[in-house]
Amino acid sequence: MRKIDMQIASLNRNYVDEPTKQVLQNLVNKKRKMEKYRQKRFSAQMFTFITSIIFILYIYFSIIKYSLGDIGFIISSILNDSLHIVVVLCIAAGYATALYFKKKEDKTENEFHSLRCEVVRKSTDYWPQPELWERRHEVLQMMKREFDINLFQESK
Template sequence: MESHIMMLNQQTDEPTKQMLQNLVDRKRKFDKFKQKCFFYQMFTFITLMGFMAYLYRFVVQPSGGNIGYVFSSFVNETLHTFLVLTIVGGYATSLYFKKKEEKAEKEYHNLRCEIIKKSPDLWPQPFHWQKRNEVFKVMKKEFDINLFHESK
């Protein structure tokens, strides 16, 4: 369990701490998939731009615009096939991580909303309501998790 969550002894009970820890874990999972998706999107984009520049410079320009020569040069070179497969693989991988990211975001957001909706039960008013505010501030400051509002 996170040290910041463990230090909330006076503000909350153990089951609530476990819920907060699960929320932090889901946030990290979401951030991990978001980072991987962005990496593969950038990899695919940079590889595609580089391949297009290479094709223009070394295949299209020397051919003088002859479409038959361009097509023949493109098909006959195994490097071109490898690069196209690399670009397609990068794109497919980015789509895979995008789906994983969306699923992790949905799980994270649902748990976050559940904690927000159950907060009156977890911290009964009026005495514990101030402690709830302290817990929410710790979650926002340490983990960048907003528990004050349900909107993303």
């Protein structure tokens, strides 16, 4: 059995059964996975951006400023130093990593959103009796408050 968050596990058994708790936990897990990929993508983007800015400033102040506009000298100076090539490869790798995590983030976001919409659509199955239906708002409010997951409506 998977680990269930304390907030979900502590829901009253009288109006939330174990399968519903598992569905809610799966929703929380998908959101956490999406946020993890979002953070990794952002870190890769920041690495790429900062490395690019530093490299451009370095090239400007060490080569372009002293080249007197000779484009051949600029290009040969950049290509003759293997450190420059390594830095360009690091920038390209950072960009490729950001793209990879963006694709992963989009995929998990779609999975999260489809599961969340399914929970909203099937809420009558999770709380079938009228007295349970009246108490479901407590669960939905807890999910919004604790995990920032809106289960009141399907729209994002």
